[in-house]
Amino acid sequence: MGIFESILLTIATAATPLLIAAIGELVVERSGVLNLGVEGMMVMGAVCGFAGASLAGSPWIGLLAGVAAGAVFSQLFAVLTLSIATNQVATGLSLTLLGLGLSGMIGEPFVGEAGEKLPSLFIPGLSELPLVGRLVFGQDPIFYLSVILALVTAWFLFRTRAGLTLRSIGDNPASAHALGIAVIRYRYLAVLFGGACAGLAGAHLSLVYTPQWVENMTAGRGWIALALVVFASWRPARVAAGAYLFGGVTIGQLHAQALGFGIPSQLLSALPYLATVVVLVMMSRNKRLMMVNTPASLGRPFVPER
Amino acid sequence: MRIELEKRASPSQAYALLSPVIALALTLVAGAILFAALGKDPAHALYVLFIGPLTEIWSLHELAVKAAPLIMIGVGLSVCYRCNNWNIGAEGQLVIGAITGSIIPVLFNDWHSPLVLPLMLVMGMIGGALYAAIPAFLKAQTNTNEILTSLMLVYVAQLFLDWMVRGPWRDPEGFNFPVTRQFQDEAILPELLDSGRANLGIVFAILAAFAIWFMMRYTLKGFEIKVIGASERAGRFAGFSRKGMIWFSMMLSGALAGLAGICEVSGVINKLQPEISPGYGFTAIIVAFLGRLNPLGVIVAGLVLGLTYLGGEGAQIELNISDKVVRVFQGMLLFFVLACDTLSIYRVRLSLARAAREA
Numbered sequence: 001m002g003i004f005e006s007i008l009l010t011i012a013t014a015a016t017p018l019l020i021a022a023i024g025e026l027v028v029e030r031s032g033v034l035n036l037g038v039e040g041m042m043v044m045g046a047v048c049g050f051a052g053a054s055l056a057g058s059p060w061i062g063l064l065a066g067v068a069a070g071a072v073f074s075q076l077f078a079v080l081t082l083s084i085a086t087n088q089v090a091t092g093l094s095l096t097l098l099g100l101g102l103s104g105m106i107g108e109p110f111v112g113e114a115g116e117k118l119p120s121l122f123i124p125g126l127s128e129l130p131l132v133g134r135l136v137f138g139q140d141p142i143f144y145l146s147v148i149l150a151l152v153t154a155w156f157l158f159r160t161r162a163g164l165t166l167r168s169i170g171d172n173p174a175s176a177h178a179l180g181i182a183v184i185r186y187r188y189l190a191v192l193f194g195g196a197c198a199g200l201a202g203a204h205l206s207l208v209y210t211p212q213w214v215e216n217m218t219a220g221r222g223w224i225a226l227a228l229v230v231f232a233s234w235r236p237a238r239v240a241a242g243a244y245l246f247g248g249v250t251i252g253q254l255h256a257q258a259l260g261f262g263i264p265s266q267l268l269s270a271l272p273y274l275a276t277v278v279v280l281v282m283m284s285r286n287k288r289l290m291m292v293n294t295p296a297s298l299g300r301p302f303v304p305e306r
Numbered sequence: 307m308r309i310e311l312e313k314r315a316s317p318s319q320a321y322a323l324l325s326p327v328i329a330l331a332l333t334l335v336a337g338a339i340l341f342a343a344l345g346k347d348p349a350h351a352l353y354v355l356f357i358g359p360l361t362e363i364w365s366l367h368e369l370a371v372k373a374a375p376l377i378m379i380g381v382g383l384s385v386c387y388r389c390n391n392w393n394i395g396a397e398g399q400l401v402i403g404a405i406t407g408s409i410i411p412v413l414f415n416d417w418h419s420p421l422v423l424p425l426m427l428v429m430g431m432i433g434g435a436l437y438a439a440i441p442a443f444l445k446a447q448t449n450t451n452e453i454l455t456s457l458m459l460v461y462v463a464q465l466f467l468d469w470m471v472r473g474p475w476r477d478p479e480g481f482n483f484p485v486t487r488q489f490q491d492e493a494i495l496p497e498l499l500d501s502g503r504a505n506l507g508i509v510f511a512i513l514a515a516f517a518i519w520f521m522m523r524y525t526l527k528g529f530e531i532k533v534i535g536a537s538e539r540a541g542r543f544a545g546f547s548r549k550g551m552i553w554f555s556m557m558l559s560g561a562l563a564g565l566a567g568i569c570e571v572s573g574v575i576n577k578l579q580p581e582i583s584p585g586y587g588f589t590a591i592i593v594a595f596l597g598r599l600n601p602l603g604v605i606v607a608g609l610v611l612g613l614t615y616l617g618g619e620g621a622q623i624e625l626n627i628s629d630k631v632v633r634v635f636q637g638m639l640l641f642f643v644l645a646c647d648t649l650s651i652y653r654v655r656l657s658l659a660r661a662a663r664e665a
Contacts, residue, residue, distance in 0.1 A: 076641070080641065080645055084311065084645060084648050084649070084652065084654060085311055085648055085651075085652060086644045086645060086647070086648045087648075089392055089453065090387075090595060090640075090644055091641075091644050093394060093591060093640075094592075094637060094640035094641050094644060097588060097591070097592065097636065097637045097640060098634065098638060098640070098641065099637070100633065100637075101630060101632075101633025101634040101635075101636065101637045102633075102634050102637065104628075104630035104633060105628055105630040105631055105633075105634055108628050108630060219461075220457070220458070220461055223454060223457050223458065226454060227454045227458075230451065230454070264469050264473060266465040266466065266468050266469035266472075267465070267469070269465050270461065270462045270465045270466070273459075273461045273462050274458070274462060276454070276458050277444070277450075277454075277455050277458050277459070280444075280450050280451065280454055280455060281444055281448050281450045281455075284444075284448055284449045284450040284451065285448040285449060285450070287449055290449065303311045303313070303652070
């Protein structure tokens with residue numbers, strides 16, 4: 001396997017969790033809900049994914065445990081913000097703080113334990129093709145899932161009636177409610193989907209990216225996923241482009257660290273975070289673009305009037 | 307069955323005072339269940355966590371040490387959150403404040419003058435304020451979400467500190483440990499009493515809380531903050547500057563976080579090292595909300611959360627429970643606080659869906 005090919009492979013591995021978490025949050029935000037708890041749900045997915053795999057002896061069970069953990073955890077946020085209309089920003093933050101704490105406690109017995117990696121696909125013949133073989137036919141299962149997820153989400157949002165309804169709720173929940181649409185139920189489902197995605201993204205970290213449990217192993221990826229949604233102006237295809245751009249930055253800085261160049265490693269490690277700030281600024285300074293694309297009710301609690 | 311909310315005609319005053327107390331009580335109940343699930347005696351565990359530290363003089367001092375940064379940062383954040391500027395990067399501002407405040411004791415280690423300490427404190431505040439000015443600038447001038455930028459800058463600040471103590475500022479006689487020189491005596495925040503470690507930090511914290519309380523209650527600036535927070539539109543009609551408020555609130559909270567950083571380094575650690583804060587900047591978010599964004603409430607809330615840090619240390623030793631349980635407590639507390647707070651605005655009714663529709 002050539003160096004070029006292996007770099008592309010690692011970029012895909014680094015981009016996959018960002019893509020999955022950001023796609024989930026995109027659906028949540030399209031429904032008008034801002035869930036800042038992505039980091040917390042992701043880290044819960046990571047720890048439960050690892051614990052599940054370790055206890056059941058199967059990374060597949062771990063994968064399911066991760067998804068379930070993210071989904072269940074997201075409902076804590078849903079009950080507070082949707083049923084009793086708490087401030088979404090503060091509630092999302094508390095979900096992240098609680099997730100980071102809880103995952104540290106759950107994961108304590110597993111620190112230092114060698115994990116089992118989710119096996120990559122291998123199709124004799126096809127996976128051995130030069131250049132594209134490993135990239136297209138030899139990756140981990142979650143990679144394929146992430147591609148399908150992005151495509152299905154794009155189709156759902158822009159080609160189905162339910163998707164249209166979801167977007168209309170995000171723009172004007174009061175009108176949707178007046179039309180008899182169950183606004184709160186849609187939002188519950190959107191948050192549930194976002195949580196499952198964040199959990200899956202976390203499980204990818206602890207079962208594929210670095211198969212082990214380390215406290216706070218998400219290292220801000222949940223926040224980067226949130227930034228990606230803004231960067232992508234709430235469009236799935238652009239989320240995918242953004243996730244791969246960030247995967248590239250992450251892997252690029254790792255290679256640069258290995259090569260040295262005399263640049264302090266800390267500066268290189270800071271690059272993905274700095275890049276996040278830069279792309280956010282680039283998108284946000286265009287006020288018209290933001291106004292047209294931001295779901296109009298994003299972050300505002302909605303209490304249905306009877 | 308479903309939950310229905312009905313807006314109260316005016317926010318319930320009695321409830322506003324009660325809600326943090328109820329939240330705290332609910333957290334204790336949830337905590338007791340958690341301990342029972344871990345196979346520990348809940349009553350004993352809660353005693354160790356929340357009462358034990360209050361029974362000895364030395365640990366009361368420790369409580370003051372832990373509460374001081376939480377109160378300083380918490381009052382700053384309460385101003386920010388009051389006017390909807392969501393600075394969640396206080397941890398980064400704390401780190402930068404600690405670095406800029408340490409310039410004198412690290413680079414001019416031989417300067418023995420009573421001026422050293424005041425200069426350090428001022429420089430720490432300036433550093434924190436300037437670091438918070440970055441997300442303020444980006445929000446005011448380029449419309450960029452301050453939540454994400456301020457948080458990203460936390461990671462950058464921590465990496466910068468790591469580089470400083472391993473690189474340019476590493477103690478040449480430190481056997482290659484990633485620490486700076488020990489500060490000179492004039493650079494160390496004095497302790498208050500002989501009976502323990504509590505230092506001037508807690509005094510600064512309480513002074514800051516009272517100053518901000520005064521500002522919020524008796525000055526035009528405080529009124530401006532409250533108006534813009536309640537309704538940006540109303541603020542505009544009153545001629546208050548939204549951008550000005552972004553700069554003011556972010557830099558004020560940054561300065562206080564920077565002060566917390568330099569106080570922690572000068573009063574507790576006496577040098578710089580890769581880790582200088584157990585997440586005070588994030589825990590202070592909980593402090594601000596538990597104090598209901600009221601500076602005097604923040605003092606009480608800071609003491610409560612400081613207590614959880616201390617209790618966690620006790621729990622580790624006496625109960626053989628991971629100190630990570632503390633962060634679970636802190637997270638649960640914020641959840642309950644938010645849930646209880648909303649109940650002062652809404653009346654909650656549980657009703658059968660069908661019955662409700664017929665009515």
